[in-house]
Amino acid sequence: MTKLSVKDLPRESASLREIQKYVAALTADRGFSMDVNEEFILLTEEIGELAKALRKFNGYKFDTKTHETNLREEFADVLIVLLGLANITEIDMYAALIEKEKINLSRRWNIVKDKEEN
Secondary structure, X not given: OOOOOXXXXXXXOOOHHHHHHHHHHHHHHHOOOOOHHHHHHHHHHHHHHHHHHHHHHOOOOOOOOOOOXXXXXXXXXXXXXXXXXXXXXXXXHHHHHHHHHHHHHOOOOOOOXXXXXX
């Protein structure tokens, strides 16, 4: 039986660090793997499920064998597994985000909006 309860969920205004800490607690609580390779494979699977949910969201047809997915749940699954992988590799995602954005802010972005613009 799990020790975590609804009262342990991060509050709406929780920081990224607080959410990452919660994911560490749920990983330990549920006995999830701490193997980097296994966690990365799981992340890839969850991204695939998110892709299916986005296909549904955009109105693309599904194979009759493909079960429908909930877009919100799949985004949450990807975030949980991504933060879990960061925890395994001891990466502070808030610090990583800030460091990367400092680099990105100094870059020039050339976004192609239409194929005809090339």
